[in-house]
Amino acid sequence: MRAVREFQAARNRRSTHGMLVLPLLLALLIPVLLHSSACGGSWNGGIIARLAWSEVGGLRVVDVPRDGAAWAGGLRPGDRIILIDGEAVEGRSEREVVQDLRGEVGSEVVLEVMRDGETEFIRVERAPYRSETQP
DSSP states (O other): OHHHHHHHHHHHOBOTTSOBOOTHHHHHHOOOOOBOGGGTTOBEEEOOOEEEEETTTEEEEEEOOTTSHHHHHTOOTTOEEEEETTEESTTOOHHHHHHHHOEETTOEEEEEEEETTEEEEEEEEOEEOOOTTOO
């Protein structure tokens, strides 16, 4: 599966800022709609943002498309995500973080972020992933 190989490759790359790129990058931006029978036939989506991990800075928001769910909810590049639905990000596996950020399209996730030295709560309504052929 191509997505799995890209996931593994992303885990091994470092950005120019020395940040270890998490599989979150691909998990949150893979341009594929996944149908989930576990959710009663509903469509899975996510917050639509690029995230990266560094040991110094934790889980950071790298990019937020202006037409995406995360931007509409108030997430901005440079934010550091501390909590996802009340659960600390620190000490959790990548898989757990991805699972918490993904969910049924239209459902909400509450993020506690650190921005400019202050804590803010941001509510993001999950949106469907777009395919490469969609505008």
